[in-house]
Amino acid sequence: MSCGVAIAASGAASASASTSASASGTASARAPESMVAKHPARAVDASAVAAPDAAGVVDPRRAFLLRDVFAQDVTRRLKVPAAEQHAYADRMEKALGEHMLGNLSGEYVVMVDRNANVQTLFIYFRATPADSWQMIGASPVSTGRPGEYDHFITPLGVFEHTPSNMDFRSEGTLNENHIRGYGKRDMRIFDLGWAQGERGWGKGGMSQMRFQMHATDPDRLEPLLGIRHSKGCVRIPASLNAFIDHYGILDAEYATLVESGKSLWVLKSDRQVTPWAGRYIVVVDSERKSRPAWAPAPGSKVRAKVPAGADTAD
Incomplete structure (x- = not known):
């Protein structure tokens, strides 16, 4: 199911993303051969990071070792x-507390500021509820840009990443506008299911949209990250997609299925999941009126190269 597709409230919300297809990315019946390719060497071995000490305890503060990996990868x-x-x-x-998750700890959490002047994704972690959340890393993204048909404003809230809305991987094919809307082949689409989104066209109002987080065309659209440009989903850099995928940042519930003996083709054989895998994506709006220096927008030369129809890529 393509990102940001509006539906009538007639039961279509029960449709599965894994049975849907688009020109930019399609769920495959079997894993492509590229999925079993070896991942480049990493500075941190997740199994070593998660090894218990002499007392049989895994220090959760080791979760912060992924800061260096984020900076490297x-x-x-x-x-x-x-x-x-x-x-x-x-x-x-505050957002987690409003969803009865105020004591959440011991797992990574992804947060997105959808504000037009920020457009940033953050990864956070804390070991215990008494600790403060600390940042692992941050990257520019693109969220929903209103003003055109079928374009939603990215919804606010706390969204759970669960196999109930099974992820899939991009085929890397070009759509009619010669755009790889889900990015190059093998990029993972993190499917968050149906969500209530504010229509950014016509008279506005709310409709259900398919909410996903995914990579985008590496040549034409990734340089635009940092401004609102999607149909409602969260576009992220390919290298960030690979990082979240490889280290299972959002794979707590997927890992539970694997531990129960279930085989999931969407998970790569060489991934390194830590004990601190999370499951929540938090979307906020900081309501900033000006752009902070640390979150620069893409330059005019980059915007001038955007082909016609690129906004319909996802």
């Missing part, structure tokens, strides 16, 4: 000042 990074990191941690904690 994610090519589109933002240098967020410490004061801003704390402010966003407070926003996230």
Whole structure:
């Protein structure tokens, strides 16, 4: 199911993303051969990081070792000042509390600021409820841009990443506008299911939209990350997609299925999931009126290269 598709409230919300297809990415009946390819060497071995000490305890503070891996592997990074990191941690904690998750700890949480002047994704972690949330890393994204038919404003809230809405992988094919809407082949589409989204066209109002987080065309659209440009989903850099996928940042419930003996083709054989895998994506709006220096927008030369029809890519 393509991102941001509106439906009538007649029961279509029970449709499964894994049975849907689009020109930019389609769920395959079997895993493509590229999925079993070896991942590049990493600075951190997840199994070693998660190894228990002499007392049989795994120190959750080791979860912060992924900061260095993020800095090494994610090519589109933002240098967020410490004061801003704390402010966003407070926003996230408030949003989690409003969803009865105020004591959440011991797992990674992804947060997105959909504000037009920010357009940023953050990854946070804390070991215990008494600790403060601390940032692992941040990257530019693109969320829903209103003003055109079938374009939603990215919904606010706390969204659970669960196999009930099974992820799939991009085929890397070109659509009619020569855009790889889900990114290059093998990129993972994190499917969050149906959500109530505000229509960004006509008289507005609310409709159900398919909410996903995914990579985008690496040549034509990834350079535009940092401004609103999608149909309602969250577009992320390919290197961030690979990082979240490889280390199972949002795979807590997928890992539970695997541990029960279930085989999931969408999960790569060489992934390294830590004990701190999470499941929540929090979307907030900071309501900023101006763009902070640490979250620069793409330049005019980049925007000038956007082909016609690119906004319909997802």
